[in-house]
Amino acid sequence: MAIEGFVAIYIFMLAGFAGFEVISRVPVILHTPLMSGSNFVHGIVVVGAMVVLGHAETLPEQIIGFIAVLLAAGNAVGGYVVTERMLEMFKSKDEQKKGAQE
Amino acid sequence: MNFVVQLSYLLAAVLFILGLKAMSSPKTARKGIMWAGVGMILATLVTFLHPAVQGVTNYILIVIAIAGAGGLAWWSGRRVGMTEMPQMVALYNGMGGGAAAAIAGVEMLRALRTLPNDLQVRAEGLAMDADISVQAAEAALRAEGAGSVGIAAALGADVAILAILGAFIGTVAFSGSLIAWAKLDGRMKRSQLVPGQQIVNIIVFALAVGFGILTFFTDSVAVVAIFFALGLLFGLFVAVPIGGADMPVIISLFNALTGLAVGFEGYAIGNPAMIIAGTVVGAAGTLLTQLMAKAMNRPITNVLFAGWGSTEGAA
Numbered sequence: 001m002a003i004e005g006f007v008a009i010y011i012f013m014l015a016g017f018a019g020f021e022v023i024s025r026v027p028v029i030l031h032t033p034l035m036s037g038s039n040f041v042h043g044i045v046v047v048g049a050m051v052v053l054g055h056a057e058t059l060p061e062q063i064i065g066f067i068a069v070l071l072a073a074g075n076a077v078g079g080y081v082v083t084e085r086m087l088e089m090f091k092s093k094d095e096q097k098k099g100a101q102e
Numbered sequence: 103m104n105f106v107v108q109l110s111y112l113l114a115a116v117l118f119i120l121g122l123k124a125m126s127s128p129k130t131a132r133k134g135i136m137w138a139g140v141g142m143i144l145a146t147l148v149t150f151l152h153p154a155v156q157g158v159t160n161y162i163l164i165v166i167a168i169a170g171a172g173g174l175a176w177w178s179g180r181r182v183g184m185t186e187m188p189q190m191v192a193l194y195n196g197m198g199g200g201a202a203a204a205i206a207g208v209e210m211l212r213a214l215r216t217l218p219n220d221l222q223v224r225a226e227g228l229a230m231d232a233d234i235s236v237q238a239a240e241a242a243l244r245a246e247g248a249g250s251v252g253i254a255a256a257l258g259a260d261v262a263i264l265a266i267l268g269a270f271i272g273t274v275a276f277s278g279s280l281i282a283w284a285k286l287d288g289r290m291k292r293s294q295l296v297p298g299q300q301i302v303n304i305i306v307f308a309l310a311v312g313f314g315i316l317t318f319f320t321d322s323v324a325v326v327a328i329f330f331a332l333g334l335l336f337g338l339f340v341a342v343p344i345g346g347a348d349m350p351v352i353i354s355l356f357n358a359l360t361g362l363a364v365g366f367e368g369y370a371i372g373n374p375a376m377i378i379a380g381t382v383v384g385a386a387g388t389l390l391t392q393l394m395a396k397a398m399n400r401p402i403t404n405v406l407f408a409g410w411g412s413t414e415g416a417a
């Protein structure tokens with residue numbers, strides 16, 4: 001559509017570098033939460049699934065589009081919940097104190 | 103309205119990258135997932151305004167799917183114990199891969215639906231130019247070779263290639279992640295499905311590549327269906343021999359693959375948020391897979407091909 005040819009290749013390249021860069025100094029203890037967090041981020045597939053179901057015109061397209069949205073929503077919501085729960089263990093000291101006082 | 107949608111996608115992409123950055127440090131990790139969460143909600147909400155989303159039935163289906171699957175995922179994610187987290191990541195990741203493949207499926211079905219029309223228009227044009235009958239022109243176009251008709255003709259070569267690649271990667275990540283989930287959840291203990299697994303794997307892969315190329319040129323739904331089935335089968339066969347201890351590394355690899363599939367399908371449907379988020383995850387996930395393998399003191403090739411030599415002959 002709007003993005004074509006070399007522009008798309010530039011976007012792929014720059015996004016790839018960004019991906020490498022943002023996690024280049026991650027400590028071992030955060031490996032699993034970060035895997036889960038990036039699993040949540042590709043849950044953005046839900047917007048693509050919504051678009052293809054949104055422009056579906058025949059029954060087979062609607063069925064497969066519906067499955068796409070189902071799966072994608074599971075990815076996004078499940079990915080968030082699991083990551084959030086893992087990261088609860090990394091509460092900062094202040095937050096833990098606050099929690100203890102309550 | 104499209105301006106609002108595109109601006110929100112841009113904002114979501116920024117939030118995802120900042121969120122991932124924050125998630126790679128223990129102090130800011132919780133903020134990071136919240137930022138990414140805000141980006142996701144924003145992107146999902148504005149997509150209801152997307153110009154391509156039309157029809158009351160489709161709107162209702164979208165809401166039902168999001169509420170149903172979202173609710174179920176929320177409930178299951180809250181419920182599981184801390185030690186069961188890795189298999190849940192595998193399960194949700196597999197769903198993402200499946201969604202990317204399903205997007206490719208819908209786009210290919212649309213392409214196949216518009217193809218006869220496309221051929222008709224081209225044949226009429228040729229008939230006019232060459233002063234022959236429309237039927238003769240159509241026959242000539244078909245005889246000219248596969249490249250003149252088929253999915254590639256309807257979608258454009260670049261879109262078709264990335265849609266096909268994304269579909270293959272997505273189906274592999276889908277079935278592979280489900281096996282990873284089943285293994286970690288203790289539902290599956292086998293390390294071999296068929297005798298001579300590694301040779302079968304190579305054959306299935308070669309067939310999948312062949313049908314991927316056929317899909318590029320085809321105007322038959324059956325070819326597309328076989329291609330998807332081969333992708334699912336290959337993911338299954340690749341994941342089965344891998345042992346439970348190596349699973350986190352493999353889940354990370356499938357996670358990176360799903361990211362890549364999402365990025366490719368993002369290009370196929372012209373969605374920049376998917377391209378950027380998917381590619382970032384693809385790259386970050388690849389690096390993370392290497393880091394995890396290194397932390398376990400195992401080269402990634404060892405993990406991937408561990409079962410290949412040793413399972414021979416063992417039933």
